[in-house]
Amino acid sequence: MRSISLYVHVPFCRRRCSYCTFYHVPHIADFESRFVDALLTELEAAVREIDSAFQFPTVFFGGGTPSVLNPESLDRIFNAMDPYLKRGAEITFETNPEDVTSALLDDLKARGVNRLSLGVQSMDVKGLRRLGRCTPKVNDRAMGLAVSHFDNVSFDLLLGIPDVSPEALEGTLECVLVYMPQHFSVYCLEPGGVMQRDVEGFFDAVDPERSADEYLHVCAALREERYGHYEVSNFAMPGYASEHNRVYWCGADYIGIGPGAHSFLDGERFCNVPSIEQYVAGTQETRGGTRRYEGRSEEERILEGAMLGLRTSAGLSLERLSCERSVVDDLVIRRLARFEADRLVLTDRGFLLLDEILLRITRAA
Template structure:
């Protein structure tokens, strides 16, 4: 089982961000973390995880590094009996708020992996994206994480932004790989509803040739691609768990959880969540819903699709793609050779 915590507080609202996050609710941090604990207690009773059955924990947001380690302490005490001995515990962080004190405090709690929202080392691009840090802060934050004792360090980069050039992206990669990281996530800028960029669709400008070049450049540095946006000498247990369709508890305002064929949605509004953290909407997934999700997730990652997941007609289509060299069939599973075509292949199989 996986466990996800959502921290909805942010230093700044990035121009592309559609996540449930707020820059004006910092005064609610303590109350929010108490509500988070209440929902966690509820989820542990409902899901009944066995002792040492949680294989990964992910603290995302928002910006988890805006909340002090002291406020996480009771959460970690509560989950302690359920964590596997080799559990992966990841926290996202922003370079400007992940101070040395914060990193030391989180490591003392048991966090053993840090994922930095760097996005770029180019000052103009960071301002365009409305990021709250500068390039030097990003470099120092990663170095401080290593000094603090973190072995597993990841950073995010954004590409397909208006103004991106091979030179700019190459410089981002050069700086990223000069740092002590073993994982990198590269995300294409997408224009989401309700974001500052919604009225500026021209800000997103993906060119397939540059995307392919970028992915090749990352792999040249020894980071193998294990999902459309993820590369590394280390592969995140939590990421792979999602793609393998493992069950997960989602705790926090705007989090999502899934147990068996039911998906759970806690209240996204912070104030309402604090008032009643167990006001949770439920969606029942049909067998067809689950199959389609497994196909889409499998094709965009190293997980692949189990042949038994597909019906007769879908198997015929998949076998045709194997003959054409677009899929690989090994040990009862279909694997995608070209992640950038994953959605198109999934639509072909399921239409």
């Protein structure tokens, strides 16, 4: 039986965070059912297109903010995906601390969610204000509820937040480590790069050097608490690395539904139109998805293959490197990488320079 994972993009947010560059729209309750109609139409169409028996080994609800969905919408989505779920599938649900209540978590658990992701970001009051997020008190309550309801919990943290001192970052680490979640996802704010849509000039105040220092500090602190650093931004206690994330990094098949979703099937990439209006209208019109093929050149495929390997602690097989040996040796001498058996594995410093390293090892090929 073929394994194909599922990503469900829920684009609604109650308000906009200052640093946000993800596709999202304000949550309008009256529109929710039309969005779910489109989502289920897309799922049906995606299932029709797969010509062999398959199961979802992992499902990930991301956003936006999936925790804004009402119970009726959740009923419809879970019922639709239920026939394809593999027994024991990892089902992750992203939540916003403000939405977290005991009732919501009981409900998610009863539906089969077995991994909860919580957008904590920081425990510093100034930092959270700067991000346009909730207060530390709300975060604290949500963290307590999360770990008391689920035994597989991930907290998201943000680094490089303007106005957050090293002491305040230390305070955040102390607060979140009280709960000992099984997993952390840690992202650095960077001017430019991935987060480019700087609507309010938020990123003008972001200092990339400070983000990098904080990253190295957090990597060391989490390692000390015995979290394994298994990917650039991800840390887990033994046995708790995200199965869904692994699907992305090892090049396994997944389908994404929702306006901001991407899919990877049979070695090819597809993406949806990041516009809820076009998404809803498009799925009605075609009774299918709005998925578009994302062609890649041979060079892009090579770069992507190297990137997927190097971003994880499994590293990249030396056999797959066709650059001069001196290029790789230089990375090791500069402590940006190390050899593990026949693989090249990046260090924390190397992860910070992943893009530059990729260009060096593929350019020299």
